[in-house]
Amino acid sequence: MRAAYPGLEADTSTGDRVAVAGRVIFQRNTGKLCFATLRAGDGSEIQAMLSLASVGEDSLEEYKRLVDIGDHLFVSGEVITSKRGELSVLADEWRMATKSLRPLPVAHKPLSEETRVRQRYVDLIVRPEAREMARVRVEAEASIRRSLIERGYLEIETPVLQTQQGGATARPFVTRSHAFDMELFLRIAPELFLKRALVGGLDRVFEINRNFRNEGADSTHSPEYVALEFYQAYADYRDMARITREIIQEAALAATGSLVVTHADGSVHDLSGEWDEVDLYDSVSRAVGREVTPAMSEDELRGLCAEHGIEPQPHWLAGKCVEELFEELVVPTFTRPTFVLDYPEDTSPLTRHRPDRPGVVEKWDLYVNGYEQATGYSELADPVIQRERLVAQAAQGARGDLEAMPVDEDFLRALEIGMPPAGGVGLGIDRLLMSLTGLGIRETILFPLVKPEARA
RNA sequence: GCGCCUCUAGCUCAACUGGUCAGAGCAAGUGACUCUUAAUCACUAGGUUCAGGGUUCGAGUCCCUGGGGGCGUACCA
Numbered sequence: 001m002r003a004a005y006p007g008l009e010a011d012t013s014t015g016d017r018v019a020v021a022g023r024v025i026f027q028r029n030t031g032k033l034c035f036a037t038l039r040a041g042d043g044s045e046i047q048a049m050l051s052l053a054s055v056g057e058d059s060l061e062e063y064k065r066l067v068d069i070g071d072h073l074f075v076s077g078e079v080i081t082s083k084r085g086e087l088s089v090l091a092d093e094w095r096m097a098t099k100s101l102r103p104l105p106v107a108h109k110p111l112s113e114e115t116r117v118r119q120r121y122v123d124l125i126v127r128p129e130a131r132e133m134a135r136v137r138v139e140a141e142a143s144i145r146r147s148l149i150e151r152g153y154l155e156i157e158t159p160v161l162q163t164q165q166g167g168a169t170a171r172p173f174v175t176r177s178h179a180f181d182m183e184l185f186l187r188i189a190p191e192l193f194l195k196r197a198l199v200g201g202l203d204r205v206f207e208i209n210r211n212f213r214n215e216g217a218d219s220t221h222s223p224e225y226v227a228l229e230f231y232q233a234y235a236d237y238r239d240m241a242r243i244t245r246e247i248i249q250e251a252a253l254a255a256t257g258s259l260v261v262t263h264a265d266g267s268v269h270d271l272s273g274e275w276d277e278v279d280l281y282d283s284v285s286r287a288v289g290r291e292v293t294p295a296m297s298e299d300e301l302r303g304l305c306a307e308h309g310i311e312p313q314p315h316w317l318a319g320k321c322v323e324e325l326f327e328e329l330v331v332p333t334f335t336r337p338t339f340v341l342d343y344p345e346d347t348s349p350l351t352r353h354r355p356d357r358p359g360v361v362e363k364w365d366l367y368v369n370g371y372e373q374a375t376g377y378s379e380l381a382d383p384v385i386q387r388e389r390l391v392a393q394a395a396q397g398a399r400g401d402l403e404a405m406p407v408d409e410d411f412l413r414a415l416e417i418g419m420p421p422a423g424g425v426g427l428g429i430d431r432l433l434m435s436l437t438g439l440g441i442r443e444t445i446l447f448p449l450v451k452p453e454a455r456a
Numbered sequence: 457g458c459g460c461c462u463c464u465a466g467c468u469c470a471a472c473u474g475g476u477c478a479g480a481g482c483a484a485g486u487g488a489c490u491c492u493u494a495a496u497c498a499c500u501a502g503g504u505u506c507a508g509g510g511u512u513c514g515a516g517u518c519c520c521u522g523g524g525g526g527c528g529u530a531c532c533a
Contacts, residue, residue: 031489032490033491047493
């Protein structure tokens with residue numbers, strides 16, 4: 001309607017009749033003339049005016065008696081502008097569409113963080129940023145789908161309820177099937193099923209869906225979060241890094257219109273162009289002032305951790321120590337989006353090793369402003385090596401690592417059928433939204449998990 | 457998981473060292489007002505001060521237990 005009546009002068013009568021509906025978000029009543037600002041579902045706002053002359057005394061009295069902020073109102077009448085120039089509908093009829101029984105919060109004071117997440121329906125009404133976040137999420141996800149489909153990918157859906165956890169190292173949520181009379185896991189990753197799809201000949205597949213991890217929750221971790229994983233046959237981790245950069249850049253443009261993003265800490269990040277690349281072992285070597293290699297023993301690396309104020313956990317292997325040193329000493333120095341390349345083999349059991357560097361696998365992590373945004377791999381297709389790695393993981397589990405992967409015999413059988421060489425990527429959608437908007441993870445999720453309120 | 461902080465009206469916040477401290481603004485109700493846009497003015501109603509226990513002549517305030525939330529830290533994406 002605003003588009004249909006641009007630039008009308010104040011105090012104009014058009015003679016056109018329209019019908020509008022929306023939620024009353026402001027009211028101003030002056031005796032025989034009432035104003036209400038109505039907001040529609042698309043966020044557009046229009047002023048309704050009800051005058052004694054236009055609706056009559058009974059209807060106006062009824063209006064003043066019944067209508068409160070928060071009610072949904074239907075108004076039909078003439079398109080006019082007020083004496084102050086506001087585009088309005090001068091009602092000749094109004095009807096209550098839905099009565100709001102609870103008062104709305106004050107629109108001009110910030111809602112407490114708790115009320116924002118507990119009552120998102122209210123947050124969405126009073127806070128434009130909340131509505132904007134819902135829009136940005138959809139547009140970013142739609143852009144990613146477009147980007148991948150354009151590149152020949154097929155979007156598939158794989159099980160959330162799994163009989164065996166796998167595809168990542170994390171503690172799962174456990175649930176129970178009455179029909180099967182057995183324990184089930186909510187998935188921690190879709191990886192092993194997407195790879196089964198590769199075995200089956202679906203050469204480029206992706207999935208955007210929920211993962212569940214029974215671990216800590218803080219400003220960058222939610223127990224359920226949306227992950228994108230995509231796999232491409234006959235690609236390697238370098239190919240996947242390039243595609244990842246492209247789809248993130250395309251998503252940033254689609255969702256925010258810009259490649260320059262401002263994060264929660266006020267830092268500004270330019271996502272345009274090529275991104276930095278560092279080698280994991282090189283960067284750690286520089287940070288500690290001596291050469292760190294995949295050949296170093298676990299004991300030696302544990303000592304190195306201790307030197308730098310990191311307390312090694314009992315189940316840490318050599319590679320884990322290197323990664324911890326990296327996160328502690330190197331990650332905070334990143335100022336641009338950075339791909340970190342070539343990880344220790346013992347922490348990446350599903351990844352292909354580098355033929356030229358023993359103990360190193362073809363994996364990268366993408367860091368944006370100090371947190372992991374995505375991770376990519378040349379996938380391990382060799383069923384014999386894969387079995388050895390999973391058996392080693394199972395041993396880790398026995399050693400007390402609650403996140404270690406079990407041996408998935410069906411997955412190994414699939415690899416024995418033959419998976420083409422492939423690259424794969426996992427990307428946290430919520431984290432991407434955090435990066436694009438500068439908000440905490442619970443603000444990017446429309447209805448984040450909250451503990452129940454105590455009932456009075 | 458551990459540590460620190462916090463919880464008062466529908467919402468956002470006051471109430472000094474324990475002593476007329478149950479308060480304000482908005483929202484709501486009643487009334488006034490035919491051009492407001494956080495309308496204005498007058499009046500009214502609204503509370504188990506998160507819950508339970510304790511100390512005290514007296515507790516929103518101090519102590520203990522439990523719950524919700526936040527921040528830090530650990531694990532993790």
